[in-house]
Amino acid sequence: MTPALPRIDETHDPARKSWVESANGHADFPIQNLPLGVFVPDGSDRPRIGTAIGDCVLDLAALSAARLVPEPVQAALAEPVLNALFALPAAERGALRQALSALLSDPSQADVLRPMLHDSATVEMRLPAAIGDYTDFYVGIHHATNVGRLFRPDNPLLPNYKHVPIGYHGRASSIRPSGVPVRRPSGQRKSPEGDTPIFGPSVRLDYELELGIWIGPGNALGEPIGIENAAQHIAGFCLLNDWSARDFQAWEYQPLGPFLAKNFHSTISPWVITAEALAPFRQAQPARPEGDPAPLPYLWDAADQSGGALGLTLSVAIETAAMRAAAVPPFILGEGPASNMYWTAAQIVTHHASNGCNLMPGDLLGTGTISTPDDSGLGSLLEATRGGSAPVRLPGEERRSFLEDGDRIIMRARAQAADYVPIGFGACVAEVIPAIG
Template sequence: MSWWTIDATHAPRRTSWVASAQGHGDFPVQNLPFGIFSTEGTYPRAGVAIGDAILDLVACAGEGLLPADVAPLCVGETLNGLMALPAAERGALRHRLSDLLSDQAHRARIEPMLHDAADCTLHLPARIGDYTDFYVGIHHANNIGRQFRPDNPLLPNYKYVPIGYHGRASSVRPSGEPLVRPCGQRKPPEADAPLFGPTARLDYELELGVWIGPGNDLGTPIPIAQAADHIAGFCLLNDWSARDFQAWEYQPLGPFLAKNFHSTISPWVVTPEALAPFRIAQPARPEGDPAPLAYLGDADDQAHGALGLVLEVELTSAAMRDAGLAPLRLSRGPASNMYWTVQQIVTHHASNGCNLQPGDLLGTGTISAPERAGYGSLMELSSGGRESIALPTGETRTFLEDGDEVTLRARGEAVGAVPIGFGACRARVLPAR
């Protein structure tokens, strides 16, 4: 079975006996993402989102309702074991869960294992061994590059190698956990020496997160034709940035304190199988651009390796929430605005023999559009702080203020398919300590 195969679990006519799943914006029965949740008095455990409810996989395993070889992996407090599964076994689990939640014959037995999502706490889905952030959003790279190098925004290596850097796994947090404004060094243009204090240029970054599945042994690369077999799922990722720290510290070694203070992810792991109807061709490279080097070139990847997702960013200020105003949409654009596919970044990461492990997290880097309506950061929307964004309260922003709350969303849309979503990726900015 190919990783873009559409089967009975995707059928538009398939419905769930869980009433809230019908027409749900994120979690109809065609999605079935995995996560780690807890209720009052219970320890964190594996679950599956279905409508406004969460199915307890520990309870299902205890009742012998799951495939025998998979059930023991559903009992821990992380999804690392499930992420390590081969795609075929993960697919078998998806089919079983789809049947349990769509066939009325199972309702009486399964319904007591459902929890109201509003009464649950969501946790990080995996023990993250390593986190790597890439820079594959070419429009973001162009938009940022023009601010510093108007005549030559992209560096010479950009179109040959998927650019990335190693981030900080310990500061990745699930949606809903607030962000404390970081302190660090910055050097204003007019200052003779750097200052230490809270960032004055706090920014968000609209990204997709890629969860690693089985992984590879040290010294053994992952061929591009096999890269999809090592992807366990996807999430939304906001890799917050302190732009003033970044400008001062990034040369010669790249991002450090400007990026490692907090990264927010959506807590549900949307599987590659759920995204099969939303696989699309990778956009053709502009005429004159170099073809990928052979180790990154694969016809199937180019034909099916991009994702037909619509990404959005929303902002509310404290004053907006006090006034009961709806969030302001800052941007909306397609996830296909990536110069490299997620399979290519997995292959490149392991091409030198680096060992990827189940539960490792990769970020795509900021995904932007060529036009302002789809910009993926305030650094772009404010033209580096030179242009203000008007809020409905009369406030303005160039970068984030304390009390601001940023929410990322993603939605898979395709003709003939039931839309699915990722759930919110949200955090509110708290004052520096």
């Protein structure tokens, strides 16, 4: 029987080293990670599938052509996106991971593989998959509480929040990889003088610190995904900055929810941190507070509750134009654990498909903003500034209520567990550029 959650194996061995010297002790990409992504080598215009190893990218298309990986994954690795690989059973993707770990830890393979390595500083990273659909959830309970308290001080969470993973369908076409600038959007917002709208650039532009969930094998239309099998449909994770124009959102969201305030740009980290890589960092889902309702049976699985959360530390930093000019390092706006999620990734997937909605390989799901219960790890400026009324103090006497042109937002995630080598997600970075016109 296939295990519901990925298992720890020799690829996670903390003693395992790579002949790629930069991988040993690397903050993000030691040999215990081996994330998947799509890159374009310097001097080429053809996207290729690769894996990050230290400061290098290993060309998996070339590795496949040399028949150095298991036969079931060879055709998928020749594709320009990861969709075909995501569609394969988790066991076959796991076999690829084991093969890569063996090759990159065996010094006798160095001469064969070295020509397939590229300096990561010289490659262009692309979106990992052709994203057919994107859904954003709202499972960060402290974010939901903080934001709800701004508008409903006496009743911050609506009655359905603790019964159902809240989500909405977003716009897949405007998702971009780390490094692509985000243009300040223009749109309607409520006039300060009354209830009539005005049109112009957003003046309350914000970031949102989230995790992205990549769908692996999908499900047929009309066939739900049981909670006990949901983990088998998750190929991996990334960081997600779901930019938000708060002024547009306040004007337009009733009665149908977010629209232009959210669909102008979303930034993701380009490397897919596989579910298998994260096996040592699984942890129990935090117990619900006393008095909270138990999930309905279709959302409850004991194995998921005991290992469905991830031991990740998330952080978000800002680097303003003035800070760059003065060579001041990025300023940490917030840092906290990813366990501040009311629902697990498996519960999100199960609920999404519970009505028979068909998920497809390469679909992307966002967790929603993840925040801490205190001010140490708030995932948006809306929370950190109390709706803009208490600006954040930055180095050089700068302040921010919301983002200004030239601000660069940098998100990171790091997985840590006792007796295992930490791994990272790489950076999720984008700079705000001025609106058109």
